Each structure stands twice: as C-alpha cells, then as structure tokens.
Amino acid sequence: MKQAIDPNKIFDIYSRYLEKELNQERVTHAEILRLINRYKTEKLFSIQKIGESIEQKEIFCISIGKGKRNILVWSQMHGDEPTATAALFDLLNFFRFNDEYDFFRQEIFEQLQIHFIPMLNPDGSDDHKRENKISVDINRDSLRRESPEAKILWNISRKVNPEFAFNLHDQNSYYTAGRVNKSSAISMLAPPYDFNNSINPVRNRSMQLIASINKNLSRYIPGHIARYKDDHEPRSFGDTFIGNGISSILIESGFIKGDKNKETIRKLNFIALISAFKSIIASDFEQMNQYDYYSIPENESLLFDLLLRNLITSANGNNFKIDIGINREKIFDKENRKFFYKSKITSIGDLENYFGIEEHDLYGYNVKPGSIYSAEFKTFPSSNEIERMHENGFTTIKFDPFSVDFTFVEKPINVVPSYLKYNPAITVDEYANLQIFCDNKLKYVVVNGFVCPLENYSNSILNGVVIS
Numbered sequence: 001m002k003q004a005i006d007p008n009k010i011f012d013i014y015s016r017y018l019e020k021e022l023n024q025e026r027v028t029h030a031e032i033l034r035l036i037n038r039y040k041t042e043k044l045f046s047i048q049k050i051g052e053s054i055e056q057k058e059i060f061c062i063s064i065g066k067g068k069r070n071i072l073v074w075s076q077m078h079g080d081e082p083t084a085t086a087a088l089f090d091l092l093n094f095f096r097f098n099d100e101y102d103f104f105r106q107e108i109f110e111q112l113q114i115h116f117i118p119m120l121n122p123d124g125s126d127d128h129k130r131e132n133k134i135s136v137d138i139n140r141d142s143l144r145r146e147s148p149e150a151k152i153l154w155n156i157s158r159k160v161n162p163e164f165a166f167n168l169h170d171q172n173s174y175y176t177a178g179r180v181n182k183s184s185a186i187s188m189l190a191p192p193y194d195f196n197n198s199i200n201p202v203r204n205r206s207m208q209l210i211a212s213i214n215k216n217l218s219r220y221i222p223g224h225i226a227r228y229k230d231d232h233e234p235r236s237f238g239d240t241f242i243g244n245g246i247s248s249i250l251i252e253s254g255f256i257k258g259d260k261n262k263e264t265i266r267k268l269n270f271i272a273l274i275s276a277f278k279s280i281i282a283s284d285f286e287q288m289n290q291y292d293y294y295s296i297p298e299n300e301s302l303l304f305d306l307l308l309r310n311l312i313t314s315a316n317g318n319n320f321k322i323d324i325g326i327n328r329e330k331i332f333d334k335e336n337r338k339f340f341y342k343s344k345i346t347s348i349g350d351l352e353n354y355f356g357i358e359e360h361d362l363y364g365y366n367v368k369p370g371s372i373y374s375a376e377f378k379t380f381p382s383s384n385e386i387e388r389m390h391e392n393g394f395t396t397i398k399f400d401p402f403s404v405d406f407t408f409v410e411k412p413i414n415v416v417p418s419y420l421k422y423n424p425a426i427t428v429d430e431y432a433n434l435q436i437f438c439d440n441k442l443k444y445v446v447v448n449g450f451v452c453p454l455e456n457y458s459n460s461i462l463n464g465v466v467i468s
C-alpha cells in the first residue's frame with residue numbers, strides 16, 4: 001500500500017537518522033572522509049572523487065537513485081558554515097535506513113538522482129574560515145572559476161545538468177524574518193540572474209519550490225522563515241546557474257533562540273530537503289506562485305546578541321538617553337581548536353525598533369565604560385579576586401606583555417598588555433565593557449559583552465579577550 005509521507009512524523013523521528021559522529025558547530029574534512037570511506041562499500045551510494053582542493057584534500061560526490069530527474073546539492077563552500085554538511089549526513093542515513101518510509105525512499109531512488117557534495121571547501125572548513133586556501137570566496141568565483149573548488153562545482157553541474165541545485169549556507173544570527181522580533185531560522189532565495197531582478201521560467205520554478213518548502217517548514221517554526229535579500233551577484237553560483245538554466249535554491253541556516261549549537265537548525269535543513277524532494281516527485285510545487293514566494297518576509301538585520309535599553313550617558317554635564325546594541329562574535333581559535341567570543345558595541349542611540357536575543361530594560365540607570373585595574377599582572381588573579389574587581393567596576397586588567405602568549409582569556413576578565421595606552425569608551429566598534437549604576441550604586445558590569453549582576457553575583461561571562 002502506498003504510504004503517505006507525514007512530514008510531522010519525520011520531524012518526530014528525525015533522531016533515528018542523526019549522524020552522531022558529526023557536530024554541526026564545526027565539521028572537518030577528516031570527519032566526513034571517515035564516513036565517506038565507510039559508505040564506499042554500500043551499494044546504495046555511488047561515490048565519486050570529483051577533484052581536490054588546493055591543499056589536495058579530496059572532494060566527493062555521493063549519488064543516490066537511478067531516476068531521470070537530477071538534483072545537485074552542495075554544502076560548506078564557505079568553510080565556517082558547516083550546519084548543512086551535518087544535515088546532509090543525516091539525510092544519507094535516512095536513505096540507508098529501513099522503516100515505514102521505505103516507499104518514499106523507493107520513489108526517490110526510482111524517480112530522482114540526487115548528487116550530494118558535502119563540503120566543497122575542505123581547506124576553509126579545516127580552518128573554520130569562509131574562503132578557500134588562497135582566501136578566494138568560492139561563491140564569488142563562478143565566472144572566472146580560478147579556484148579548483150569552483151571548477152569542480154562547475155564541471156559537475158555541466159555533467160549532471162540538474163533540474164534543481166541546492167546551495168547550502170549559514171547566515172549570521174542577527175536577521176529577523178521581516179520587521180518583527182522573530183529570528184530568521186531558515187532563509188531561502190531564488191537568486192536573480194540579472195540586475196533587473198527578472199523572472200524567467202527557470203527562476204520561477206525555484207520560487208515555486210521555495211514557496212512549497214516554506215509551506216511545509218512553517219508548521220514547525222511559524223514566523224521564523226525568511227527570504228534572503230535578492231541583490232544580484234553575478235559571481236555567485238546560484239545566480240550563474242539560474243542564468244544557465246538550472247533552478248537554484250539558496251538555503252541559509254540561521255538562528256533560533258535556545259538553539260545555541262544549531263541542532264534544531266540542522267534538523268530543519270534535513271526537513272527542508274526531504275520536503276523539497278517530496279514536492280519535486282509529486283510536482284506539487286507547481287501549484288505555488290510568485291505571490292507565495294514574495295509573501296515570505298524578507299531578512300532584516302534587526303537583532304543584537306545583547307540590547308541594553310534606556311540607559312543614561314553623560315557628556316559635558318548633560319544627560320542623554322541611549323540604547324546600546326552589542327554583538328558577540330564567535331571566533332575559532334586555531335591554536336587551541338576552540339571557539340571563543342569577542343564582543344563589540346555595534347550601535348548606540350534609538351534602537352526602539354531593534355531586538356536583542358538577550359535584552360535588559362535599564363530605564364534610569366547610568367552607564368560608564370568599564371575600568372582598568374591599575375596593577376600589572378604576570379599571572380591571572382584568582383576567581384575570588386576577579387569577583388572583587390567586578391564589584392568595583394573593573395572589567396580589564398593590565399598584563400605583562402611578555403606573559404601575554406594567548407589570544408583570548410578563559411577567565412571572566414579582559415587583558416590589556418601594559419604598554420598599550422588604552423582608554424575605554426562607549427563608542428561604536430569599541431570592546432563591550434561597561435559599568436551600570438542605579439542611584440550611584442554599581443549594579444552590573446558588562447564584561448566582553450556578557451552581563452554580570454553584582455547583587456546575587458553570578459558569573460555569566462564565557463571568556464575575556466586580549467585588547468589590542
């Protein structure tokens with residue numbers, strides 16, 4: 001009997017297919033190589049080496065199905081955008097599984113040929129950076145195709161001539177889905193192939209399929225799906241492919257509150273692709289139209305990691321009401337193979353129409369820059385000493401420059417080499433270190449963009465930075 005696919009159910013049982021060896025926060029070439037080597041013996045997959053990166057790391061295409069309709073899917077052409085790579089391996093596990101969805105699998109195998117390139121940019125991925133080895137953004141190399149990775153993608157697209165191409169990325173966490181306080185968890189784009197934002201039948205099909213994916217995904221994350229900005233970029237692959245007759249779809253993994261390591265976003269990628277394949281087989285996306293596509297709200301950059309509202313700052317003897325928006329940049333430290341945060345003040349003034357992932361209304365509170373403790377340290381003070389410093393408004397310590405052999409600080413305090421003449425200030429692009437007072441009593445310190453309450457002291461500061 002023909003079993004109908006209930007995407008609700010797939011959402012619930014997704015954990016069956018989760019590839020536990022991958023962590024979507026960071027995926028390396030060695031990790032996917034281990035999985036691909038294991039899959040080489042499996043009849044289900046046809047695995048082909050399609051080239052090498054500049055550092056001679058192998059790039060593979062994993063194909064399934066024997067159908068007439070070809071689909072190309074690639075991930076991590078930007079090395080620091082690994083969420084979808086993990087989701088692709090969940091999807092490969094889904095195909096390897098036997099359960100109540102066998103009928104759906106059979107349909108896919110008979111009607112489609114899906115070609116997956118997980119990790120197009122292994123050199124960038126291993127360093128967790130966007131570009132490739134020679135710092136070329138592969139998604140700005142679709143015309144010149146100087147980098148081997150761009151050549152590889154172009155060649156495979158010529159070879160399989162896909163009906164649909166899925167280009168999988170991560171976007172920053174500061175987008176909302178429209179002008180509302182809802183983060184953009186998944187955004188999609190049918191890329192424009194010219195500067196007039198024209199629509200031809202090839203792009204129209206991308207729009208229809210996106211509208212169909214949106215309809216399916218919306219039931220899980222209503223209000224959190226957005227349309228990526230449609231500025232034409234002639235050097236990017238999606239735009240180039242649409243101009244060459246391939247209906248391309250950009251999917252960007254965004255952010256949803258409470259999903260710090262993007263486990264939910266990874267799952268949503270999985271569901272998005274499953275629902276796309278289902279819709280392609282049934283051709284039901286053809287019932288959608290441009291209106292459905294354009295009614296998906298556009299990505300707006302309205303979020304900060306931390307938004308402090310209604311503070312009072314003083315200058316020239318006058319008081320002014322300001323909001324302060326702070327972003328915490330997550331940086332991969334190559335030496336320690338660890339992530340850390342470096343926070344800066346991004347915006348000051350009227351941020352009424354913006355939102356904070358973390359927000360505090362500090363109406364009537366006064367704000368000043370964090371202070372620097374005057375003594376020079378060679379080793380770190382104890383946790384208790386740091387707590388005393390926080391209680392007195394110190395957010396940074398001076399350090400003997402010869403002892404600063406680290407790039408970030410695991411302790412909840414910042415470090416400035418003592419030779420550096422550094423004047424903390426509340427200005428845009430400045431390190432986010434603040435003292436916040438109520439009736440002249442210090443209530444909070446903000447250290448490296450993390451708020452630390454001084455009554456009922458609790459250390460919520462994940463790390464400090466070296467100010468340079």
Ligand SMILES: [Zn+2]
Binds near residue numbers: 078
């Ligand atoms: Zn990207």
